[in-house]
Amino acid sequence: MANIAFIGLGNMGGYMSANLVKAQHKVRGFDLVADLRAAAEREGVEIAASARDAVKDAEVVITMLPQGQHVLSVWRDIIEAVPAGALMIDCSTIDVASAREAHGIAAARGLDVVDAPVSGGTAGAKAATLTLMVGGTEQAVSRARPILEKVGSKVVRCGEAGMGQAAKICNNMMAGINMVAASEGFALAERLGLSAQALFDVVSTSSGQSTAVTGFCPVPGLVERSVSNNEYKPGFALALMLKDLKLAQSAAASVGATSPLGALAVQLYALHALAGQDGKDFSHIYTMIRGAGK
Numbered sequence: 092m093a094n095i096a097f098i099g100l101g102n103m104g105g106y107m108s109a110n111l112v113k114a115q116h117k118v119r120g121f122d123l124v125a126d127l128r129a130a131a132e133r134e135g136v137e138i139a140a141s142a143r144d145a146v147k148d149a150e151v152v153i154t155m156l157p158q159g160q161h162v163l164s165v166w167r168d169i170i171e172a173v174p175a176g177a178l179m180i181d182c183s184t185i186d187v188a189s190a191r192e193a194h195g196i197a198a199a200r201g202l203d204v205v206d207a208p209v210s211g212g213t214a215g216a217k218a219a220t221l222t223l224m225v226g227g228t229e230q231a232v233s234r235a236r237p238i239l240e241k242v243g244s245k246v247v248r249c250g251e252a253g254m255g256q257a258a259k260i261c262n263n264m265m266a267g268i269n270m271v272a273a274s275e276g277f278a279l280a281e282r283l284g285l286s287a288q289a290l291f292d293v294v295s296t297s298s299g300q301s302t303a304v305t306g307f308c309p310v311p312g313l314v315e316r317s318v319s320n321n322e323y324k325p326g327f328a329l330a331l332m333l334k335d336l337k338l339a340q341s342a343a344a345s346v347g348a349t350s351p352l353g354a355l356a357v358q359l360y361a362l363h364a365l366a367g368q369d370g371k372d373f374s375h376i377y378t379m380i381r382g383a384g385k
Contacts, residue, residue: 092115092116092117093116093117093150093238094117094151095108095111095117095119095149095150095151095152095153095238096118096119096121096139096145096151096152096153097111097118097119097120097121097131097136097145097153097154097155098120098121098122098152098154098156099122099154099155100120100121100122100127100128100130100131100136100155101122101124101127103209103213103216104120104182105127105130105131105134106213106216106217107153107155107182107209107216107242108120108131108134108136108153109131109134109135109136110216110219110241110242111238111241112134112135112136113135113241114241116241117137118135118136118137119136119137119138119139119149120136120139121138121140121141121144121145142165142168143168143169143172145169146169146172146173146174146177147174148174149173149174149177150174150176150177151177151178151180151235151238152173152180153180153181154166154180154181154182154183155181155182155183156181156183156185157183158185158334159185159186159188159189159190159192160189161183162181162183162185162189162190162193163192163193163196166179166193166196166197170196170199170200175200175202176202177202178202178203178205178231178234178235178238179197179202179203179205180204180205180207180235180238181193181204181205181206182207182208182209182223184208184209184256184259184260184331184334184338185206185208185338186256186338186341186342187256187257187260188253190206190226190252190253190256191252193206194206194227194252194253203227203228203230203231203235204227204231204252205226205227205231205232205235206226206227206252206254206255207224207225207239207246207255208224208255209221209222209224209243210222210224210259210262210263212326213325213327214316214326215243219241219242220243220244221242221244222243222244222245223239223243223245223246223247223255224249224255224256224258224262225239225255226248226249226250226251226252226253226254226256226258227252227255228251229248232248259335260335260342261339263332263336264335264336264350264353264356266302266303266332267332267353267356267360268352268353269302270303270307270309270332270373270376270377271355271356271359271376272301272303273304273308273309273377274309274374274376274377274380274381275380276290276294276299277309277310277377277381278377278380278381281381287310287312288313291304291308291310291314307319307374308374309374309375309376310377317374318372318374319372319375319377323371323372323374323375323378324371324372325371325372325373326372327372328370328372328373329360329364329369329370329371329372329373329375329376330370331373332360332373333357333360333364333369336353336356336357336360339353340354340357359376359379359380362379363379366379
């Protein structure tokens with residue numbers, strides 16, 4: 092059993108910290124939002140008075156925060172309070188440069204550190220079936236693996252510092268593009284008089300198949316676990332997909348990579364967000380694409 096500090100108890104962090112408690116770890120958490128602290132406390136997380144207070148006896152420190160600036164701010168605030176020999180893990184989805192800077196903050200104190208962003212949405216966080224993409228030294232990843240395996244079903248070392256974040260933004264860029272493609276296909280089928288069920292039956296076992304079709308189908312009634320059946324209550328909010336698509340575009344620009352479909356996806360999701368749909372699941376983009384030709 093490890094003493095774990097968990098900072099950031101939101102939609103993902105709340106479930107992840109609860110699963111660590113279920114795995115018999117002692118978890119001391121903190122979040123700026125009182126309701127989130129209360130929810131985590133009901134799951135067995137001991138609530139600290141501050142982020143610095145959360146890490147005071149920690150063997151492992153985990154952060155799950157919105158953006159790179161938040162990660163760096165928190166890490167700079169807590170780093171001197173983190174015990175010697177502790178392992179630092181950031182599960183946020185942030186830009187590669189910030190992830191590498193966080194590695195440097197921890198390394199300056201001689202601490203092992205990994206960036207370990209996750210994929211699987213809130214359903215995966217709740218069920219502890221997340222995929223974790225991990226960047227860091229072999230030693231640090233080896234230390235982190237037993238902890239990460241309690242919140243996810245797959246842990247992949249992607250390389251050195253920042254490579255977990257690189258894998259995450261590439262993955263989510265592909266997921267965002269695939270959802271647009273699936274939405275266009277189903278919208279076109281409807282206009283042609285082809286039933287959504289018939290298209291699904293073909294595509295789910297053909298070359299058009301993707302998780303956007305068989306896992307998170309944007310058309311209600313085709314996939315039992317799809318959030319489209321529940322008024323698109325977010326498993327992965329459109330606002331978060333837009334954030335990740337923008338991270339991917341920034342990364343592409345920084346290395347001179349070509350990403351025309353990623354750039355177009357940013358425009359489409361941004362347009363839907365401006366229409367007040369940023370709180371819906373990212374698969375809700377289907378409703379915009381379906382309505383565009385009407």
